[in-house]
Amino acid sequence: MxxxxxxxxxxxxxxxxxxxxxxxxxxxxxxxxxxxxxxxxxxxxxxxxxxxxxxxxxxxxxxxxxxxxxxxxxxxxxxxxxxxxxxxxxxxLPPPKPGEYYWIDLEGLRVVNTEGVEFGRVSHLFSTGVNDVVVVQGDRERMIPFAMPDYVVSIDFDSQLIVVDWDPEF
Structure with a gap:
C-alpha cells in the first residue's frame, strides 16, 4: 500500500x-x-x-x-x-524520533538473521506488555522480540531490511 x-x-x-x-x-x-x-x-x-x-x-x-x-x-x-x-x-504523523519506529513502517520489510538466513517479511507487531514482538511470515511464522540491539540488530529502510540475531531453528 x-x-x-x-x-x-x-x-x-x-x-x-x-x-x-x-x-x-x-x-x-x-x-x-x-x-x-x-x-x-x-x-x-x-x-x-x-x-x-x-x-x-x-x-x-x-x-x-x-x-x-x-x-x-x-x-x-x-x-x-x-x-x-x-x-x-x-x-x-510526525517523523519518529531516532531509535523509534511506527509499527506500520516496519510491516512488509524483509527479515534476515546475522548469518544471512532469510526469514520472510514482517507481517505485524504486537505488544505483550513486557516487550513488543515482530511477527515474521516466511517458510514458517516466527515471533521475535523487538529488543534492540539484543535481537533486532539493525533496521534499514533504504534496503527494506531488518537484521536480527535469531536462531533460524527457533
Whole structure:
C-alpha cells in the first residue's frame, strides 16, 4: 500500500460521555489528548464502513479523553458510535524520533538473521506488555522480540531490511 493510503489506528470510541453528544475515546497516542493533532480522521465501524471526519476537538479528563465531533449532537448519536475505530493517514504523523519506529513502517520489510538466513517479511507487531514482538511470515511464522540491539540488530529502510540475531531453528 502506498504511503498516501497507509493508515494508523490511533484510538477507539468506547461510549457516550454526558448528554450533549460527546464521546469517550480510548486514545493510543502519547499523551492521550494528542489524538486531536492528527486529522482528518477516518472512522471505521464494526461492519467495516468508513467515513471521513474533520474538526473533532476534545480534552483529557480524569475519566479519560472526551471528544466532540461535528454532527453528533446527543447521547444517542454518541452511543451509536461505540466501538468505532479512529484511523489517520500515516502521512499525518510526525517523523519518529531516532531509535523509534511506527509499527506500520516496519510491516512488509524483509527479515534476515546475522548469518544471512532469510526469514520472510514482517507481517505485524504486537505488544505483550513486557516487550513488543515482530511477527515474521516466511517458510514458517516466527515471533521475535523487538529488543534492540539484543535481537533486532539493525533496521534499514533504504534496503527494506531488518537484521536480527535469531536462531533460524527457533
Amino acid at each position: 502506498t504511503d498516501s493510503r497507509r493508515r494508523v489506528l490511533l484510538g477507539r470510541i468506547v461510549g457516550a460521555f454526558g448528554v450533549r453528544g460527546e464521546v469517550k475515546l480510548d486514545s493510543f497516542t502519547e499523551p492521550k489528548a494528542a489524538i486531536f493533532r492528527y486529522q482528518p480522521w477516518t472512522l471505521r465501524d464494526a461492519q467495516g464502513r468508513e467515513r471521513a471526519l474533520d474538526g473533532a476537538r476534545g480534552r483529557d479528563t480524569p475519566k479519560g479523553v472526551v471528544a466532540k465531533m461535528p454532527e453528533v449532537s446527543d447521547r444517542d448519536a454518541a452511543e451509536a458510535l461505540r466501538g468505532t475505530e479512529v484511523w489517520v493517514a500515516r502521512s499525518a
